[in-house]
Amino acid sequence: MPIIVIGANHRTAPIEVRERFSMSQSEAPGVVSRLVDSGAANEAVLLSTCNRTELYVAADDAQRAEAAFRGVLSHRLAVPTESLSGFLYMHRDRAAVQHLFRVTAGLDSMVLGEPQIQGQVREAYEVSRQTPGLTGSVVGPMLNRLFQTALSVGGRVRTETHVGLGAASISTAAVELAKKIFGTLRGRRALVMGAGEMSEVTLELLCSEGVRGTIVTNRTFARAVEMAGRWGGQAVPWDDFPRAIHGVDIVICSTAAPHPVITLERFRKAMPKGASRPLCIIDIAIPRDVEPLVGDEPNVFLYNIDDLRQVIDDSLERRRSEVPRADEIVAEVGEEYWNWYAGLAVVPTIRDLREKGEVLRQGELDRVMRRLSHLSAEDRSEVEAMTRSLLNKLLHTPTVRLREAAGNGRGTAVLDSARYLFELDGLAEDDNGAEPDVSSLDTSNRDTGVTDGPVNSGSLSGALEDRTGFADKSAGSLAILKETAEVLEQSTMETE
Amino acid sequence: MIGVFHFGSVMLYGIAGALLGFSFVRETRQVPVIACGIIALGLCLHAIALAEYTTEWAQLPLEGLGPSLSTLAFLTGVGLLIAATLGQASTVGLVLAPVIAVLTGTAAVVGLVPSGQSLNWFGLHIVFAFIGLVGLTIAFAAGLMYLMQFRELKGKRFGAVFRFFPPLDTLDRLGQRGLLLGFPFLTLALMLGLAWMSSTTNPSIPSPAPAKLVWAFMSWVVLLTAIMARAGGGRRGERGAFVSVVGFLVVVAVYLIVRAGASQQGVFL
Numbered sequence A: 001m002p003i004i005v006i007g008a009n010h011r012t013a014p015i016e017v018r019e020r021f022s023m024s025q026s027e028a029p030g031v032v033s034r035l036v037d038s039g040a041a042n043e044a045v046l047l048s049t050c051n052r053t054e055l056y057v058a059a060d061d062a063q064r065a066e067a068a069f070r071g072v073l074s075h076r077l078a079v080p081t082e083s084l085s086g087f088l089y090m091h092r093d094r095a096a097v098q099h100l101f102r103v104t105a106g107l108d109s110m111v112l113g114e115p116q117i118q119g120q121v122r123e124a125y126e127v128s129r130q131t132p133g134l135t136g137s138v139v140g141p142m143l144n145r146l147f148q149t150a151l152s153v154g155g156r157v158r159t160e161t162h163v164g165l166g167a168a169s170i171s172t173a174a175v176e177l178a179k180k181i182f183g184t185l186r187g188r189r190a191l192v193m194g195a196g197e198m199s200e201v202t203l204e205l206l207c208s209e210g211v212r213g214t215i216v217t218n219r220t221f222a223r224a225v226e227m228a229g230r231w232g233g234q235a236v237p238w239d240d241f242p243r244a245i246h247g248v249d250i251v252i253c254s255t256a257a258p259h260p261v262i263t264l265e266r267f268r269k270a271m272p273k274g275a276s277r278p279l280c281i282i283d284i285a286i287p288r289d290v291e292p293l294v295g296d297e298p299n300v301f302l303y304n305i306d307d308l309r310q311v312i313d314d315s316l317e318r319r320r321s322e323v324p325r326a327d328e329i330v331a332e333v334g335e336e337y338w339n340w341y342a343g344l345a346v347v348p349t350i351r352d353l354r355e356k357g358e359v360l361r362q363g364e365l366d367r368v369m370r371r372l373s374h375l376s377a378e379d380r381s382e383v384e385a386m387t388r389s390l391l392n393k394l395l396h397t398p399t400v401r402l403r404e405a406a407g408n409g410r411g412t413a414v415l416d417s418a419r420y421l422f423e424l425d426g427l428a429e430d431d432n433g434a435e436p437d438v439s440s441l442d443t444s445n446r447d448t449g450v451t452d453g454p455v456n457s458g459s460l461s462g463a464l465e466d467r468t469g470f471a472d473k474s475a476g477s478l479a480i481l482k483e484t485a486e487v488l489e490q491s492t493m494e495t496e
Numbered sequence B: 001m002i003g004v005f006h007f008g009s010v011m012l013y014g015i016a017g018a019l020l021g022f023s024f025v026r027e028t029r030q031v032p033v034i035a036c037g038i039i040a041l042g043l044c045l046h047a048i049a050l051a052e053y054t055t056e057w058a059q060l061p062l063e064g065l066g067p068s069l070s071t072l073a074f075l076t077g078v079g080l081l082i083a084a085t086l087g088q089a090s091t092v093g094l095v096l097a098p099v100i101a102v103l104t105g106t107a108a109v110v111g112l113v114p115s116g117q118s119l120n121w122f123g124l125h126i127v128f129a130f131i132g133l134v135g136l137t138i139a140f141a142a143g144l145m146y147l148m149q150f151r152e153l154k155g156k157r158f159g160a161v162f163r164f165f166p167p168l169d170t171l172d173r174l175g176q177r178g179l180l181l182g183f184p185f186l187t188l189a190l191m192l193g194l195a196w197m198s199s200t201t202n203p204s205i206p207s208p209a210p211a212k213l214v215w216a217f218m219s220w221v222v223l224l225t226a227i228m229a230r231a232g233g234g235r236r237g238e239r240g241a242f243v244s245v246v247g248f249l250v251v252v253a254v255y256l257i258v259r260a261g262a263s264q265q266g267v268f269l
Helices: A015-021 A028-037 A064-077 A094-105 A115-131 A141-160 A169-183 A197-208 A222-232 A240-247 A264-270 A293-297 A304-371 A375-406 A409-423 A425-433 A440-447 A457-471 A475-496 B001-028 B031-057 B063-086 B092-110 B120-154 B160-164 B166-197 B211-228 B236-261
Strands: A003-009 A045-047 A054-056 A087-094 A190-193 A215-218 A233-238 A250-253 A279-283 A300-304
Touching: A003 A015, A003 A094, A003 A141, A003 A233, A015 A054, A015 A064, A028 A054, A028 A064, A028 A115, A045 A115, A045 A141, A045 B063, A054 A064, A054 A094, A054 A141, A064 A087, A087 A094, A094 A115, A094 A141, A094 A293, A094 A304, A094 B236, A141 A304, A141 A457, A169 A197, A169 A279, A169 A300, A169 A304, A169 B120, A169 B166, A190 A197, A190 A240, A190 B031, A197 A250, A197 A475, A215 A222, A215 A240, A215 B001, A222 A233, A222 A440, A233 A240, A264 A293, A293 A300, A304 A375, A304 A409, A375 A409, B001 B031, B001 B063, B001 B092, B001 B160, B031 B063, B031 B092, B063 B092, B092 B120, B120 B160, B120 B166, B120 B211, B120 B236, B166 B211, B166 B236
Parallel strands: A190 A215, A190 A250, A215 A233, A250 A279, A279 A300
Antiparallel strands: A003 A054, A003 A087, A045 A054
């Protein structure tokens, strides 16, 4: 069953399209359950963020799944499905698996290595997992394993590489700089000058780092009050800010003033003895709010927008240099997942093979036991154990080889051969109460082609000799066991 | 076996130092933690060596140049591990690991043999003095890194030092704790040393030369100055760091001069 991803992201679709594709968490269950219930997909997970809307499905019919999702999207945009082609991409199987792993690791994000995507993938997976379909959850073993592996890949990439390290935005760069001065920001005090969007974003981040006792000032006092109220801070009138600087550790300046509002003169007036402890001033305003000379004052660390940009550029450069390492992890885990996935295809064949072997073993055992009715219960149990051991040894190598073949891409041919050689395609009829064809046992054994497994003619005879030690008292049973060994040895010799 | 264990610990300290250097250049995150683990392993070997020494010579490794340096290195290593775990400043090992390796290596080269002096309670004086010196060494390492990080932050250079070194505040606190640990112990050591000098009547025990007394007192003054430099406002972090670094270098330089000119062996490092 192929795994497919269909979707659009920041590379393929402009914001106007992405925002219309975007689906809320409350919409996702409806979309995935409709797809699964309609039979277009067997399993489905919908990932929708501001930068991507992607549907991951395990479906027997990839075209049908794609068409169904295109239908959903075209309905949202109220345009014909053909017009979506330019925005959508579709990956299948290995490419789809690798795509999800890269997405989860932040390698496909607009800001390389951004951490939020991991949480968004987890959330999307959880929402779909909890969505009921007609026959249980819309997420089955394929996507369960895929998303769990993807989340672990995301974790590994972030732990083992620097792809998520360093600041990637103005506000995170500001926080990173402040943390390099103060260590933890917990309990630090901040003054925010200007009540614009950038100020608020930075303040939000500072508060999330534990900054307390925020003071907000703005030329329009009402806006300062409003913003301070949102973040549990205190608003001060614009003219009072020099007094406010005195007790804070961090100053964020983001006003629209056409000239510096913190001049050296004003700063010295506000702090006649200079800063008694480190003061970090982040000036993200253009034109700048703080006169550069203020940065020469003792204990003052002044950074403007260009400095922050430099921090971001350095971080992004380092992140980019980590992408090959991250991709190695993605490829390595992708291969592991693919081996598991390919292994699923051989499970029915292995099960059929074992079932058939078991039926034959049981039939042959019954036949022999009828002739050895004089055996004690203990001897009977030993004979039965021996046949079970023999069957396991015979099937061990084919089982291992089937799994290996599935993993290395030769699965289909080997599977077909195995099913043909062992006559597994007709097993269903045999299972329906029909008497197993015991005579086919020898033929099956001759045709298996097992020549280099753990069971060979020498070891088989030895094993049988060991097993028959208990039957010395019974010449009849020994003869039968030896006959069985001869048959098996003959089949092995023939294949050699 | 004492030599073997010593050699093993020198190797491990060296490897840890090299790993930290590599980590600094390549900016690998996990390495400082691994390096601390290697230092911890080195300290285990070192402790075994010192324990063997104590068993073999029936006295603590506190007198004689080799044993003294070895013990000083061991205590500095313990200080580094404490700084790394409690102070979250494992990268301080970048400065301290080579210092520990050099001290231990010198001890191994000089030879781990006591000079034959009876220690009695004089040993306490040495232990206290060593703890004082360990405090000064930690203050030196933290101060050096503080000054470098300060330079980066003030100069708006966001290179390897900016990323690899701990924040200024962490280094500042570590330096302060080093000084606050070192000063009282060195004070006690000096008091005990003076008491020992005045109480000893055995003519076979040589008295320390005046130069050595001056050195010991100078070390104490350096610690005191560094602590006082941190008092008050303004650039106290910078001042404290600067005095710690210069003071430590002066203490080492004076020691080497005094040592080179010393005629007596034994009751001095």
